[in-house]
Amino acid sequence: MNNRKIDDLDLKILNILQEDGRVSNAEIARKVGKAPSAVLERVRKLRRHGIIKGYECIVDHKRLGSGLTAFTSIRVEEGVGATEVGQRLSEFPEVLEVHYTAGRDSYLVKVRVQDTEALQATLAKFGTIMAVRDTNSTIVLTTVKESRVIPLPSTNE
Structure with missing residues (x-):
């Protein structure tokens, strides 16, 4: 620290x-x-010192009407290292995570919505951002593991 x-x-x-x-x-x-x-x-x-960033409540997203999870790769036209589009994407409430990535696509976005129609509407919203050129979504069928726990070095007990 x-x-x-x-x-x-x-x-x-x-x-x-x-x-x-x-x-x-x-x-x-x-x-x-x-x-x-x-x-x-x-x-x-x-x-x-920012090691502990906060505490959160984990809810059952399916019981709250957001049963569909999708990961969307987004290709954009913005300068190398620029993340303005990522900031805009993070403003949508159905977007849970926005990752700026290396490679062909600029962003990997995790979305939780009600169904495929809601996903389509979300992708249409992404399309209103001028720099967005292409999206490619993968719909999750079953989540085997989802965690925010960071593996820490073992302690001497």
């Missing part, structure tokens, strides 16, 4: 928080064998 490396205690805390972002400070302290005040200070430092 800035001038010091993340140590084993930080890694243990991060692993616990990735497993359950709602875990109490007292429970983290119990699991790592430290005082709650020491753990709280560690978590605050991890947040302050």
